[in-house]
Amino acid sequence: xxxxxxxxxxxxxxxxxxxxxxxxxxxxxxxxxxxxxxxxxxxxxxxxxxxxxxxxxxxxxxxxxxxxxxxxxxxxxxxxxxxxxxxxxxxxxxxxxxxxxxxxxxxxxxxxxxxxxxxxxxxxxxxxxxxxxxxxxxxxxxxxxxxxxxxxxxxxxxxxxxxxxxxxxxxxxxxxxxxxxxxxxxxxxxxxxxxxxxxxxxxxxxxxxxxxxxxxxxxxxxxxxxxxxxxxxxxxxxxxxxxxxxxxxxxxxxxxxxxxxxxxxxxxxxxxxxxxxxxxxxxxxxxxxxxxxxxxxxxxxxxxxxxxxxxxxxxxxxxxxxxxxxxxxxxxxxxxxxxxxxxxxxxxxxxxxxxxxxxxxxxxxxxxxxxxxxxxxxxxxxxxxxxxxxxxxxxxxxxxxxxxxxxxxxxxxxxxxxxxxxxx
Amino acid sequence: xxxxxxxxxxxxxxxxxxxxxxxxxxxxxxxxxxxxxxxxxxxxxxxxxxxxxxxxxxxxxxxxxxxxxxxxxxxxxxxxxxxxxxxxxxxxxxxxxxxxxxxxxxxxxxxxxxxxxxxxxxxxxxxxxxxxxxxxxxxxxxxxxxxxxxxxxxxxxxxxxxxxxxxxxxxxxxxxxxxxxxxxxxxxxxxxxxxxxxxxxxxxxxxxxxxxxxxxxxxxxxxxxxxxxxxxxxxxxxxxxxxxxxxxxxxxxxxxxxxxxxxxxxxxxxxxxxxxxxxxxxxxxxxxxxxxxxxxxxxxxxxxxxxxxxxxxxxxxxxxxxxxxxxxxxxxxxxxxxxxxxxxxxxxxxxxxxxxxxxxxxxxxx
Ligand SMILES: Nc1ncnc2c1ncn2[C@@H]1O[C@H](COP(=O)(O)OP(=O)(O)OP(=O)(O)O)[C@@H](O)[C@H]1O
Ligand SMILES: [Mg+2]
Numbered sequence: 001x002x003x004x005x006x007x008x009x010x011x012x013x014x015x016x017x018x019x020x021x022x023x024x025x026x027x028x029x030x031x032x033x034x035x036x037x038x039x040x041x042x043x044x045x046x047x048x049x050x051x052x053x054x055x056x057x058x059x060x061x062x063x064x065x066x067x068x069x070x071x072x073x074x075x076x077x078x079x080x081x082x083x084x085x086x087x088x089x090x091x092x093x094x095x096x097x098x099x100x101x102x103x104x105x106x107x108x109x110x111x112x113x114x115x116x117x118x119x120x121x122x123x124x125x126x127x128x129x130x131x132x133x134x135x136x137x138x139x140x141x142x143x144x145x146x147x148x149x150x151x152x153x154x155x156x157x158x159x160x161x162x163x164x165x166x167x168x169x170x171x172x173x174x175x176x177x178x179x180x181x182x183x184x185x186x187x188x189x190x191x192x193x194x195x196x197x198x199x200x201x202x203x204x205x206x207x208x209x210x211x212x213x214x215x216x217x218x219x220x221x222x223x224x225x226x227x228x229x230x231x232x233x234x235x236x237x238x239x240x241x242x243x244x245x246x247x248x249x250x251x252x253x254x255x256x257x258x259x260x261x262x263x264x265x266x267x268x269x270x271x272x273x274x275x276x277x278x279x280x281x282x283x284x285x286x287x288x289x290x291x292x293x294x295x296x297x298x299x300x301x302x303x304x305x306x307x308x309x310x311x312x313x314x315x316x317x318x319x320x321x322x323x324x325x326x327x328x329x330x331x332x333x334x335x336x337x338x339x340x341x342x343x344x345x346x347x348x349x350x351x352x353x354x355x356x357x358x359x360x361x362x363x364x365x366x367x368x369x370x371x372x373x374x375x376x377x378x379x380x381x382x383x384x385x386x387x388x389x390x391x392x393x394x395x396x397x398x399x400x401x402x403x404x405x406x407x408x409x410x411x412x413x414x415x416x417x418x419x420x421x422x423x424x
Numbered sequence: 425x426x427x428x429x430x431x432x433x434x435x436x437x438x439x440x441x442x443x444x445x446x447x448x449x450x451x452x453x454x455x456x457x458x459x460x461x462x463x464x465x466x467x468x469x470x471x472x473x474x475x476x477x478x479x480x481x482x483x484x485x486x487x488x489x490x491x492x493x494x495x496x497x498x499x500x501x502x503x504x505x506x507x508x509x510x511x512x513x514x515x516x517x518x519x520x521x522x523x524x525x526x527x528x529x530x531x532x533x534x535x536x537x538x539x540x541x542x543x544x545x546x547x548x549x550x551x552x553x554x555x556x557x558x559x560x561x562x563x564x565x566x567x568x569x570x571x572x573x574x575x576x577x578x579x580x581x582x583x584x585x586x587x588x589x590x591x592x593x594x595x596x597x598x599x600x601x602x603x604x605x606x607x608x609x610x611x612x613x614x615x616x617x618x619x620x621x622x623x624x625x626x627x628x629x630x631x632x633x634x635x636x637x638x639x640x641x642x643x644x645x646x647x648x649x650x651x652x653x654x655x656x657x658x659x660x661x662x663x664x665x666x667x668x669x670x671x672x673x674x675x676x677x678x679x680x681x682x683x684x685x686x687x688x689x690x691x692x693x694x695x696x697x698x699x700x701x702x703x704x705x706x707x708x709x710x711x712x713x714x715x716x717x718x719x720x721x722x723x724x725x726x727x728x729x730x731x732x733x734x735x736x737x738x739x740x741x742x743x744x745x746x747x748x749x750x751x752x753x754x755x756x757x758x759x760x761x762x763x764x765x766x767x768x769x770x771x772x773x774x775x776x777x778x779x780x781x782x783x784x785x786x787x788x789x790x
Binding site for chain 1: 482483484503504505506507508509510511513514515517519520521530531534535578579582
């Protein structure tokens with residue numbers, strides 16, 4: 001069949017136009033209609049999803065603030081060698097005063113201060129404190145400035161200050177990404193952060209590890225339940241299904257708080273264990289505000305996302321397969337392992353991807369029950385967005401998270417095959 | 425209906441009953457004995473309990489009452505995988521995640537056969553169904569007929585003595601169906617396998633089987649070889665269900681040994697063989713096959729009772745002529761004659777005298 005059509009060249013329709021072309025024409029109306037039907041969703045996704053993500057990607061490298069606020073200084077610093085250990089010359093200070101007068105006028109110098117404070121603590125207050133005096137200078141008459149400026153704040157007499165300004169002056173920076181992997185941009189190039197500031201890599205590792213544990217726990221717990229759901233008579237399985245879906249009808253916050261009540265040291269579980277005599281009263285288990293708390297609560301919350309795809313796949317496995325296997329002499333275990341299980345793998349795959357991707361970006365539950373040892377990278381992102389206001393770093397972390405998810409997805413496709421995933 | 429239960433019975437149902445819900449009996453009092461090597465077909469309308477019987481035999485359903493014996497031993501308590509019964513399912517049930525060869529080798533693997541022995545048997549089984557070069561394919565890459573053949577090969581590869589087939593040809597087109605019918609019977613006889621075959625296609629049942637069990641309402645209505653089933657139906661259900669049949673209703677006037685006189689509802693009288701009637705005055709359905717009706721006066725007995733029929737329709741079918749007539753109030757009375765050189769072509773509207781030999785006309789239950 002394929003050989004024939006290859007040899008015969010393009011097929012022609014009745015009117016002599018190539019068949020492909022006339023097929024495309026006849027399908028155009030259909031396609032147009034399909035496009036109109038998806039248009040509202042497409043627009044919604046564009047504005048509420050794609051554009052924010054693009055802006056996040058952009059923010060993670062964007063760094064125009066130094067250049068915009070101190071344009072002349074940046075230019076003057078070009079000729080200065082930051083590795084010499086000497087202060088820049090008068091030209092730089094002159095340019096700096098000119099820039100600052102404008103900046104103080106526009107009140108942008110404090111923002112620059114906060115921006116540079118991410119790189120070196122103290123910068124923020126330096127800009128704030130010297131702002132008033134610098135703003136009052138007249139660049140045309142008051143020079144030379146070098147000593148006056150150093151007089152206002154001794155920080156301006158430190159070559160390191162100028163080195164930082166120069167290092168972070170390019171409009172596009174890899175600084176946030178370096179920060180995100182516990183490194184930083186220095187005049188001498190990229191270097192590791194000091195020991196006490198290295199937390200993000202560890203946090204990434206913990207997030208991945210705990211997400212894997214949660215996914216594994218979900219698989220183990222969900223498989224038997226899904227099997228029951230798929231094999232029980234309709235009436236019973238519908239009832240069970242409601243129990244599975246029940247958590248969906250309760251607020252996430254309420255469920256997580258309930259776990260707090262359950263798991264705390266004076267909580268239900270500890271009380272019961274003490275009452276049963278399994279645990280001494282003075283040695284109550286610490287199962288909250290640490291990794292165990294996060295894993296337990298998140299496994300519970302994400303379980304339905306594992307059960308549903310598994311169930312929908314198992315439901316499509318007909319009885320006749322297992323019956324056929326048994327009629328051929330396979331024991332119950334062989335039948336399960338060789339016939340049933342392989343056919344349920346697409347469900348496990350779909351559920352695992354779903355749970356893992358949800359887990360890796362989870363925020364509320366680790367925040368409430370995770371304490372300090374059980375938090376995820378997303379909690380750190382939230383911190384940078386709402387508390388430290390270092391949006392660039394938050395964006396870089398978010399971008400790395402996105403990249404990790406895509407990478408894992410790609411690996412999964414290579415190893416298991418994405419067409420092996422069935423959601424229904 | 426009852427078969428003499430000989431000692432050599434290989435498969436035996438003894439007074440088997442089955443209920444799924446505890447309220448309705450799906451199988452009521454099933455008695456059946458099959459000798460080794462027999463090809464028996466269960467034939468019956470949808471919902472008559474055929475699959476249920478097969479599942480009880482295979483061990484996937486338990487009989488509510490009664491015993492099922494295999495080779496003289498009761499099997500009610502033997503789990504399915506120890507019964508050694510080959511099965512072909514209606515939807516084939518080929519494992520989609522295995523290749524054809526893996527499918528076939530599965531029953532051998534679970535029997536712990538060596539690799540070389542497995543390969544040899546798989547090859548032999550594939551050749552048997554003429555699918556030798558398809559071993560590497562997945563079931564989804566095969567046509568319906570090919571899948572069907574693989575399912576058959578898989579049921580036979582471990583050399584079971586008993587094979588159950590549940591409407592295995594249901595999804596095939598007519599030509600392939602006929603071909604496969606032939607293949608299945610050939611293999612079954614060649615290998616000497618005892619076969620229980622389920623279908624609701626009566627032609628299939630008649631052409632393939634040694635004996636046919638006609639099911640209705642959870643009971644075997646008749647168990648007989650195909651020719652006997654067609655020519656000597658024991659009740660009006662079987663007569664109606666197997667082949668084309670004409671029914672006339674009436675009352676028994678008199679019974680005289682092997683013949684009886686029936687008065688039809690319009691007053692005319694005919695001769696018949698009493699099958700399910702015992703006393704004058706009983707109501708009866710008289711059954712007569714379309715090809716046994718005669719309207720050529722010369723071929724009828726001089727003293728035979730005849731009826732007047734009005735021709736309603738003439739259908740030319742090539743090898744046969746088919747007439748629809750109105751006889752004794754029945755507008756769907758069918759008569760068939762062979763398209764022979766001297767055959768008479770009646771035209772619609774024409775009135776003819778029709779009759780038949782008394783032994784072809786059976787007085788059954790009402
Ligand atoms: N698992 C079951 N639970 C309850 N009732 C059932 C079940 N399986 C079959 N039945 C009922 O038992 C009766 C007989 O079913 P069975 O499947 O044996 O019919 P069948 O003769 O094989 O029909 P078909 O030709 O349509 O396959 C039907 O009325 C059916 O509704
Ligand atoms: Mg059936």
